[in-house]
Amino acid sequence: xxxxxxxxxxxxxxxxxxxxxxxxxxxxxxxxxxxxxxxxxxxxxxxxxxxxxxxxxxxxxxxxxxxxxxxxxxxxxxxxxxxxxxxxxxxxxxxxxxxxxxxxxxxxxxxxxxxxxxxxxxxxxxxxxxxxxxxxxxxxxxxxxxxx
Amino acid sequence: xxxxxxxxxxxxxxxxxxxxxxxxxxxxxxxxxxxxxxxxxxxxxxxxxxxxxxxxxxxxxxxxxxxxxxxxxxxxxxxxxxxxxxxxxxxxxxxxxxxxxxxxxxxxxxxxxxxxxxxxxxxxxxxxxxxxxxxxxxxxxxxxxxxx
Numbered sequence: 292x293x294x295x296x297x298x299x300x301x302x303x304x305x306x307x308x309x310x311x312x313x314x315x316x317x318x319x320x321x322x323x324x325x326x327x328x329x330x331x332x333x334x335x336x337x338x339x340x341x342x343x344x345x346x347x348x349x350x351x352x353x354x355x356x357x358x359x360x361x362x363x364x365x366x367x368x369x370x371x372x373x374x375x376x377x378x379x380x381x382x383x384x385x386x387x388x389x390x391x392x393x394x395x396x397x398x399x400x401x402x403x404x405x406x407x408x409x410x411x412x413x414x415x416x417x418x419x420x421x422x423x424x425x426x427x428x429x430x431x432x433x434x435x436x437x438x439x
Numbered sequence: 440x441x442x443x444x445x446x447x448x449x450x451x452x453x454x455x456x457x458x459x460x461x462x463x464x465x466x467x468x469x470x471x472x473x474x475x476x477x478x479x480x481x482x483x484x485x486x487x488x489x490x491x492x493x494x495x496x497x498x499x500x501x502x503x504x505x506x507x508x509x510x511x512x513x514x515x516x517x518x519x520x521x522x523x524x525x526x527x528x529x530x531x532x533x534x535x536x537x538x539x540x541x542x543x544x545x546x547x548x549x550x551x552x553x554x555x556x557x558x559x560x561x562x563x564x565x566x567x568x569x570x571x572x573x574x575x576x577x578x579x580x581x582x583x584x585x586x587x
Contacts, residue, residue, distance in 0.1 A: 313535060351587065353580035361582070382558070384539060386532035387461060391539050393558060393570065408556035408572045410530070410541060422541065422586065424556045424572040432501035434509070438570065439499070 318385035325390040336370040346417030381439040466533035473538040484518040494565030
């Protein structure tokens with residue numbers, strides 16, 4: 292092995308470890324997929340876009356029927372009954388196949404709204420499973436830090 | 440550079456990339472710290488252990504006063520009023536300084552209980568910031584998947 296080859300091996304090693312030091316390329320791609328889905332589907336309420344982002348979909352939100360069809364029904368309901376519903380993503384975190392969103396959702400401008408954490412599982416470039424926890428933001432709090 | 444040295448360099452490179460392919464060493468350490476804290480403080484209600492795990496502590500749970508003292512007060516209250524409170528960690532995820540726990544908490548055996556997501560920020564080996572979202576698990580659900 293000559294010096295040029297050794298330098299190349301060292302550079303490849305450096306690149307691989309640097310790329311993986313924060314999020315891996317897969318985690319970055321998953322974050323991008325989930326945040327795009329959230330903007331397009333939840334905020335723009337584009338029911339037709341759901342099949343682009345969602346595969347066979349296991350739903351754990353107890354209010355929603357299972358599968359992509361259940362999600363389509365929910366977004367259709369939102370569009371009809373809560374057209375001003377807006378979700379602002381406060382944090383995007385990823386670990387392997389999981390993407391976690393910390394979200395402030397308001398049903399209409401000026402409302403205190405809801406604190407939400409969504410967890411999505413991604414497989415083969417599609418969202419395949421979803422869990423969430425939802426809490427109304429209370430009027431008064433025991434500290435001055437806000438919920439986000 | 441002889442063959443032995445080249446093999447050593449290649450092995451070191453392989454080790455570094457493998458170690459970082461999932462969680463980094465820091466993320467693994469953060470997961471361990473947070474899950475130990477959760478077991479010791481939330482489940483065993485060991486108020487005296489809090490200072491071992493918690494640094495200057497910014498609290499975003501709207502029910503709890505700010506700081507480590509607020510957390511001590513909350514755990515003391517739990518010990519007194521809800522001694523059978525038990526939190527089962529369902530998922531542990533990490534991204535950089537953040538650790539995310541998906542938790543099923545029950546105030547007493549047999550209760551349906553609460554779905555919780557906790558997000559902790561870790562700095563210098565201590566928990567320094569906390570957000571959570573808490574939802575009562577409903578009696579009936581629109582799907583059969585459960586909340587976890």
